[in-house]
Amino acid sequence: MVGAVALAALVLFAVIGPLVYPTEQVATDLGAANLPPGADGHLLGTDALGYDNLGRLMVAGRVSLLVGVAAGVLATVVGTLWGAIAGYVGGAVDAVMMRVVDAGIAIPAIFLLLVLSTIVRPTVGMMIVVLGMVSWLVPARLIRAEALSVRTRDYVVAARAMGASHGRTVISHVIPNTVGTVVVNATFQVADAVLLVAYISFLGMGIQPPTTDWGAMLNDGINYIYQGAWWLILPPGLAIVIVVCALNFVGDGLRDVADVKEDRMSALPVQAQQGDDVVLRIRDLNVTFGTGSGDVPAVRGIDLEVRRGRVVALVGESGSGKSVTSLSVLGLLPSTARVTGSVELFDGGGSRDVVATPERELVDLRGRVASMVFQEPMTALNPTMTLGDQVAEAVLNHERVPRADARDRAVELLRSVGIPEPERRARQYPHELSGGQRQRVVIAIALACEPRLIVADEPTTALDVTVQAEILDLLRELVAERGTALLLVTHNMGVVADIADEVAVMSGGRVVEHGLVEQVLLAPEHEYTRALLAAVPAVPPASLDDREVERVSExxxxxxxxxxxxxxxxxxxxxxxxxxxxxxxxxxxxxxxxxxxxxxxxxxxxxxxxxxxxxxxxxxxxxxxxxxx
Structure with a gap:
């Protein structure tokens, strides 16, 4: 509050002051040179040319604040875009972009500023550009570090899974979630720009007369300081100190307000269809991750098919390869993964092998042919966007419709997944909903473009038992009514018994057993499957009779x-x-x-x-x- 008040007072002083106080600096008056404060009506005295020192302080403040704010904003925008792109893309692009930043940081900013000031004429506009170009390097490194963290968040991966382009993902999801760092760094950049322009002008290489700034006032007054003309030095010096301190205080306050904290976010089985209506076909899928200590195989020789209108469950203990397999379906594995085999997605008019398809073409498949529901709805939703905007974005990723129509579609999608008062909920943020409602929103996003396949990665793990049942009922209804295929990743055998048609048991990166859910639960053939069933309370499908329940329990x-x-x-x-x-x-x-x-x-x-x-x-x-x- 103190910083904001001080900064507002100085801004009003520099902007409004000249409108009510005479600041003309045209005719010199050597007879009134270096008058002390209060003499002849001059509140802060006069300078060596007889100009009123208070009026000159106002005019110089306009220039210093203009250059500081504009240069700080320019440096922040360039640095934010550079850092966000480098951190989001990663790999070789990140390495090259950050080597450019490292090389620039190795050159002292003040030295580079002095050199550029001798090459170009230091006008106000040119000083803004020069200061911006020497100041963007530090924010680029800060934002890059933030982007490296944000790009792995579920809501960023979810945006990619829904077919968002890289540019839209960076602008809509990565940069908004670095707002705390961006805002506080922007205040530092403005403060640094004010100091740099004052420094360069104090050396006589900055903005030239008749335009003046606080640094130029210090340069003019230093020659008379030993004559006792302290009023030529003290006012501009205090103004610089107050502005810099106030900006730092304001930056800390804005960070607390703008940085969105994540911790606020506090029936009958479907019958097998006839025919070869395959939506997903995986053949000999192998995924290996490269590490510093060698290659680590995560998935080995997976073969799997998912047909329209069927629910196939992938089950197994943690580390068995379930999530890696599900991410492979949409090509969402990190750059360290090496994938062989084939993952075919069928969109009605043909198939596309995800493994062999370039990233720029996968964008069209994600969300339209296959979409994903993530495990934790609190992290799968962007905390800086309203729910309606997030659902509408999934529509806009693939359809050229007016934004208003996309928002209307978003409301209908929210209504279709059982969100009460969808018009009002669409204007709310994720932290305003319960966990079950957030998961329904995630499902609405996945359904936005009516995909043929939904990959659900443990969609009920973070929910209580009652809400789990509601979400399972919703998924079952969607499969039955829309004929959507569902690949369900879970470790909960009760969920498998309740909703799945088929189950594939994974261990050590391999599918060790695959069959109809009744067959696998009641007559498991692999030792690992029997061990899983023996280790947890068995929950048979609701359609089984008492004799079959007894068989499972024994x-x-x-x-x-x-x-x-x-x-x-x-x-x-x-x-x-x-x-x-x-x-x-x-x-x-x-x-x-x-x-x-x-x-x-x-x-x-x-x-x-x-x-x-x-x-x-x-x-x-x-x-x-x-x-x-």
């Missing part, structure tokens, strides 16, 4: 291949899966997986594995062919 363990696989309970009651014991491999002979009960289901398949007997860790190794039948 899932076979040791007598069907699992040796020393235990479930232990901590004091909190949490069920913990212990796979440290060895798994019997008697069913694997000579590289061929032999089972007493062969699966004849069209969807059923299980991978043959052997587990090491290490007491410290379970290490899977391939014991048989890719699939057994």
């Amino acid at each position: 899932s076979p363990r040791r007598d069907q291949g699992v040796s020393d696989t235990r479930s232990t309970s901590r004091s909190s009651g949490e069920v913990v899966l212990d796979l440290r014991g060895s798994v019997s491999t008697t069913g694997c002979r000579g590289g061929t997986c032999v089972r007493s009960r062969a699966s004849t289901s069209r969807y059923g398949r299980a991978r043959c594995w052997a587990w090491s007997a290490s007491p410290d860790r379970a290490s899977p190794r391939r014991a048989g062919p890719a699939w057994a039948c």
Whole structure:
């Protein structure tokens, strides 16, 4: 408050003062030179040419503030765009852009300013440009650091998943969420520009007469300071100090106001369709991440199909490769990932291999053919945009419609996912809604362009049990009514039993078993699947009878291949899966997986594995062919 008041007073002094106080500096009056304050009606005395010192201070303040503000804004805009692009794009582009910044920072700003001042005539406009060009380097580094963090946020990835271009993503999502850093840095840039223009003018190389600024007043008065003319030095010096301090205070206050804190955000199964109405086909998908200590395989040899109107669940423990597989569908993996195999998306008129498609073409697929619902709705939504604008943006990414029509569509989408009072909610921000309502908004965004496939990455994990049921009901209705295909990533077997038609069990980056949900839950063929079911309370589908429920609750363990696989309970009651014991491999002979009960289901398949007997860790190794039948 003190800084704002002081800054406002100086701005009014420089802008309004000349309108009510005489500031003409045309005719010299050597007889009235260097008069002390109060003499002949001059409140702050006169200078060496007889000009009124108070009037001159007002006029010089206009120039100093104009140059400082304009140069600070120019430096902030250039630095913000440069840093945001470098941080968002990353890779080689980031390296080249930041080497340019490093080279510029290595040259002292004042030295570069002096050189440029001798090359060009130091007018007001030229000083603004020169100061802006020597001051943008620091904000570029600051914003780049912020962009590196923001680009990994769920709402940025969600914008890309909905087909937003890189330019729109940077402008709408990255830069607005660095506003705290931008605002406070802008005040520093204005303060630095005021100091730099005063410094260069004090040396006599700045703005030339008859135009003057506070630095030029210091330069003129320094010659008379030893004659006791302190009034020539003290007023402009105090004005510079007050402006710089006030800007710093204002910057701190604006940061607290403008920086949006994230912690504020405090039926029947679908029947299998006939025909080959495939929406997603994954073949031999392999994903490896390059690290400083070598390559780390995350997904190995995935084969999967998702058909229209069906729900396919990917289940497994943390680190099994579920999320990496789901991100591969939309080409959202980081630059360190190396992907082989094929991920085909079918849009009705043909297919497109996501792995082989350039990034600029994937933008058209995301949101239109396939979209994504992320795990945490509080981070998947942009905290700086209203809900209506975020849903409308998903429409504008792919359709050339007036913004007003897009907003109307947004309201209808909010209504379709069960948001009460959608017109009012569209004007609200994410932190004003409950967790369940936020997740409904995320689903509305995913449905904006009526995609054929929705990838839902644990969409109910962050919600309580009652809200989970509502979201599952909503997803089930959308699949039934629209015929949308749903790839559901989850570790919750209850969710799988409630909504899925098929389930693919992942372990160690591989699909170890895949089949109809009833088959996998009631008659699991792979040891890992049986271990998962034994470790958690089994929740069978609602359509199963009591005998089938009993079969699930009595899932076979040791007598069907699992040796020393235990479930232990901590004091909190949490069920913990212990796979440290060895798994019997008697069913694997000579590289061929032999089972007493062969699966004849069209969807059923299980991978043959052997587990090491290490007491410290379970290490899977391939014991048989890719699939057994």
